[in-house]
Amino acid sequence: MNTLVAAFEEAYGRAPQGVWRAPGRVNLIGEHTDYNDGLVLPFALAQGVSVAAARRDDGVLELRSLQAAADGRSLPIDGLAPGTVDGWAAYPAGVAWVLREHGAGGASLLVDSDLPQGAGLASSAALECATALALCDLYGLEIERAELARRARRAEAEFAGVPCGIMDQSAALLCTAGHALLLDCRSGLSGQVPLRLGEDLSLLVVDTRAAHALTGGEYARRRAECEQAAALLGLDSLRDVTDLASTLERLPAVQSRPSLPFRRRSGQTGPDPATLRRRVQHVVTENHRVEATVGLLRADALAEIGGMLTASHLSLRDQFEVSWPQADATVEAALRAGARGGRMVGGGFGGSVLVLTATDRATHVREAIDAAYQARGWPAPHYQDAVPSQGAHRIL
Structure with a gap:
């Protein structure tokens, strides 16, 4: 100062x-x-x-x-x-x-x-x-x-x-x-x-050094897709979805694309019904994950939210398609090294990953992530402890 x-x-x-x-x-x-x-x-x-x-x-x-x-x-x-x-x-x-x-x-x-x-x-x-x-x-x-x-x-x-x-x-x-x-x-x-970390658990922010810019078209496109899906469903917003299965059925049915092992790009110029269904599925299930995470935190069960974080990342990667290679590699390496969970944070297409790990595993998790980056020829990520402030x- x-x-x-x-x-x-x-x-x-x-x-x-x-x-x-x-x-x-x-x-x-x-x-x-x-x-x-x-x-x-x-x-x-x-x-x-x-x-x-x-x-x-x-x-x-x-x-x-x-x-x-x-x-x-x-x-x-x-x-x-x-x-x-x-x-x-x-x-x-x-x-x-x-x-x-x-x-x-x-x-x-x-x-x-x-x-x-x-x-x-x-x-x-x-x-x-x-x-x-x-x-x-x-x-x-x-x-x-x-x-x-x-x-x-x-x-x-x-x-x-x-x-x-x-x-x-x-x-x-x-x-x-x-x-x-x-x-x-x-x-x-x-x-x-x-959000009590205590001495046993750590939240680690991993800056993947893949910078993002939300003024780009992809972020705006995701928002437009959500608005289009809500309009087709006759809803003010996707918050109004109460029954996910029946809601997805209401969108025009087309053959879904085969599941790919990792990040995928459609190459499409506009959203088809399958794309809109994926967007809806992410938003609705993500709201449920927030509610479940709040319940765990209020029960002083921070260690149990790791699965929610990882599920969120998979949904952002596969359903909302906003992840990026460094984020996916970070989450995979952290989980292999024993982290409790992790996910990309922010709007996507670059930025950081949040990892929940036992404090005594944090060094091992960092080493595993560093090794994953080195193997791919990427610049080393930056780390900082995330302390609720x-x-x-x-x-x-």
Whole structure:
């Protein structure tokens, strides 16, 4: 923090009025359910994004980052509009654009992060939420945190052009230390679920170093497929599916493709009924896995959720088709080495994997994953322990 304050003073010639921090997140389970009005269970990481800020009265938003020193921006608040800002700056600029409606104005911001970008750990939402807290404090805006999460999501979806759900921003703002956040993405209701690792169990985040970009077409295509399936079924969203078997039968029947041993690509330009059935099956069963995982955590049976994590990964790989080779190899190697379970996290097509393992097996699990990467000629993955931590807050 002292480094950030000193860098702010050097960059802007004055001290910041405060420093705010928002965490990255790992979604324990519940992937691609958020934009389907479903259930998610994220928790906050110790790593995150910090923003030092000071108010400006000239209507200018100045944006600088220690991770992108050559890419500073100076933007008129009144000129902010979707499509006018690109790159990393679109996320804080989008927040300023949204909060302009509430009376926020100009500010000087300096960003620092110890959260890897492109690792599927919601670095963009962390940046948005740290910026949102900063602007709210600088301008005396009183916005309830669940509503502020919705505002930050709007910034990402409408201003930055990423068709995201509400999970990442809610996790950044609402999570508490030692807990996961059970979030109902339809009602907006949330609750804290104990996530006690103790000394015997560890959650390991494996950054596969296959970066993803959710502004690409595949993520948007999955969302569109879910919306199309719901429309064909006459439902508002896939959350409304109550009987999976009969629902799948209602979609036009076509011969399903043969099961392949691993990741597969259809090469199709549009979804056929078999594709839509796979998407529906993942979303509905993933919601059930969230509920089952919550039950186990509340029963203090964390060691038993490994099967849920692995089932989630297989569904994301085979039914939703958003996994990638490094993620599949990571999960396979971890399980062979004795891990209790693992799955890809985030939107897919790159990013990180979450592994649950006995602490005394963690080193062996890492070695097995490293060996799998080395055998395939891939760059070695990065590891970090995932400790359920507190949500966004002011640190200075």
